Amino acid sequence: MSASNPEGPAVGLALAWSETRSALAGLLLSLGPALTLGLMAFAALGGGAAALGMPAALLASAVGGAIFALVSRGPVPAAGPSATPVLVVGGLVARVAADPGFDLAQPGAVQVLLALVATAVVTMGVLQVALGLSGLLRFAKFVPQPVLAGFMNGVALLAFLALVPLLLGWPADALHAQGWRDLPAVQPATLAVGLCTVAVILGLPRVAPRLPATATGIAVGCALFALVHLQWPQWPLGPMAGALPPAWPRWDVLAPYAAGTPDALLLRHAAAALTAGLVMALVGTLELVLNSLAMDQTCHTRTPPRREALALGLANIGSGLLGGLPLMFLRPRALRMRSAGGRTRACVLLCCAGFALLGLFATPLLALLPMVVLGAVMAINAGLMADLWSLGLAQQWRRGLRTVDVQLALLVVVLVCAVTVVLGFPAGVAAGALLSLLLFVRTMNRSLVRTQRTAEATPSRRTYLADDEARLQSLRARITVLELEGALFFGSADRVAEQAEALDASCHTLVLDLRRISLIDTSGAVVLSQLARRLADRGIALRLAGVGPGTRHGEMLLPFVGEAFIAAHGAPDTDHAIEAAELQLLRDAGVVPLSQTVPLVESALMAGLDAAQRARLAACFERVTLQHGERLFSHGDPGDRFYVITAGSVDVLGAAPPGAGGPRQRFVSLSPGMMLGETAMLDGQGRSGDAVAHGATEVFMLDGPVLRRLQQEDPPLAACLYRNIAVHLSQRLRAASRAWAASAA
Secondary structure, three states: OOOOOOHHHHHHHHHHHHHHHHHHHHHHHHHHHHHHHHHHHOHHHHHHHHHHHHHHHHHHHHHHHHHHHHHOOOOOOOEEOOHHHHHHHHHHHHHHHOOOOOOOOOHHHHHHHHHHHHHHHHHHHHHHHHHHHHOHHHHHHHOOHHHHHHHHHHHHHHHHHHHHHHHHOOOOOHHHHHOOOOOOOOOHHHHHHHHHHHHHHHHHHHHOOOOOHHHHHHHHHHHHHHHHHHHOOOOOOOOEOOOOOOOOOOOOOOHHHHOOOOOHHHHHHHHHHHHHHHHHHHHHHHHHHHHHHHHHHHHOOOOOHHHHHHHHHHHHHHHHHOOOOOOEEOHHHHHHHHHOOOOOHHHHHHHHHHHHHHHHHOHHHHOOOEHHHHHHHHHHHHHHHOOHHHHHHHHHHHOOOOOHHHHHHHHHHHHHHHHHHHHOHHHHHHHHHHHHHHHHHHHHHHHOEEEEEEOOOOOOOEOOOHHHHHHHHHHHHHEEEEEEEEEEOOOOHHHHHHHHHOOOOOOOEEEEEEEEEEEEOHHHHHHHHHHHHHHHHOOOEEEEEOEOOOOHHHHHHHHHHOHHHHHHHEEOOHHHHHHHHHHHHHHHOOOOOOOOEOOHHHOHHHOOOOHHHHHHHHHOOEEEEEOOOOEEEOOOOOOOEEEEEEEOOEEEEOOOOHHHOOOOOEEEEEOOOOEEOHHHHHHOOOOOOEEEEOOOEEEEEEEHHHHHHHHHHOHHHHHHHHHHHHHHHHHHHHHHHHHHHHHHO
16 A cells, blocks of 8 residues: 655645635625625615615626636636626616616616616626627727727726715715715715725735735724714714625516516616627627736736637626626736635635625625725725826826827827716727727828839849940839838728829839738729729839739739739739839830840950950850740759850749749849859859749850869969959949948938
């Protein structure tokens, strides 16, 4: 028999205590905010808010939190009531409470109200499950940061405004019932208790970081409330929570829907409940994705967002069916529980069990909690909800960083925040969606034209004869290149047309570099087709770089413009598009390009030699003829010879791309009279690319051994030969330097 490990029980006890300690930390952190959120959800009911809202918050924390913990795959899956969906529920409750047909004293009316709240919560859950199963969750990341920041700031402001009555000693429904003009007087003692509670919660971590700040703040606030009440009973301190029923599940919460004749109050507000559920689902899912991502970065984990949306949806369905409030993933509680030692879902389930015990057996004690203390706790949470990114942006604006982008971002934040506060959450979501679309169109439109230059900065990689190159020096300015980036779609395509319309009358060819274009929709294709016709009317040719048969962009355009358009205007890349424009410019100048022949004795290699030396050197060469597409040498071949082109052209190409489906990169195209392969022969390295004939081509080849023998037999002739090779390389380097300088300018 194997001996038992004495360390096993000790390790197990340590882990159990760590999880229990973590559960207590989460419970102490979340109890005050949960009770306050329950009060906020039903604040429009005045004195009846606590009796309905606080048990609903405890039930959601216990039942919904447990469902989320069991289904989620997050590191510490803590869920509970959150300000954003609770404020949406509060708006629904206020709407129903303002209905003339609603009477809080009538049990049937209260049952209808609870059914409407349950409808909103269940709708939220069903939509979140649908988002998780459908994979549409990934689109949540496309919400612009200013829109998200404005919405979160609006939520934080609404939460704080809902807490003002509690901090000042007013009834919970003071703002709903009386408005800002007829509010009661401020109760200084109540405000003092609230401020002391806030000070303890915020200051304790600096003095005694090991003590639970929230629980200690609640205890100090309650003690101060009792002390003031005993010593100065004449001072008003605001209400306490009051009598609370146990937080038993409401199995009949949806019973009004089963009645033979649906209640008129239920029918009038059913659409509003469904709308509230939709808003909570959209906002809650987005917040879930962002908080889960932040939690993964902290814990170095990877949580599938679709699974988290499914888990939260099931949790909200369970909470809603039993009469609970909507839930969100609570990252602050998860981080607090993790810092207290929690590492598994066991600590979250223990925390949910704690909420269940409090809801079932401790409501008489919770009824003694002062409202001002709960309001102070929630006020801190409301402050933490404010978006720090927008606050930092505002600080930069105050320091003088007032660029257009900064001011536009701040304007969007303020607009979304204002719409959310003044018109409510549905209007805030609608405004955010509209501004997201406008920002997307603006970004795409602004970034579409990445650069504009002429071919002087980036000539083609074809090298021309000296006379032709001299002509092109002044003609390349008539070739305009627009490098595009982003999506060419209905919101940005007109930007290209506007840029083209502004071209100077001297422009000969417009090259649109589409390599960085990610999408071309129908509108983009139509604009390109119309642009080609309008430019042709002005005598300007259009070349589309990166468009050809079988290319990605060619496939995008083919259904809308046809093969003839692609053949007439397409080019494999910008290099070939510019070359086509250069060749056409030479033709327009009366030159027939690529048709010249240069005898070997008149090539650059023979410069400075007398007739005898030229004859002797020419005798060392071997003539080679190539057909179009025939390979002269391949990448990596030994560099044991070099060539002089006398007719045709030779392209030096890079290696074929993976799959051999796309165009090959062209290093250079050489014309008659030029040398080829001299670099590899001089340094002894292999060939740096493939040399392929472009049209019928004639070259003369000089072997390395022949050159070495010539160096021994006739050193002056070899010296002139090497000098001419060096001059040739120097000229190519200078041409490249001019192009780099023009490109940099």
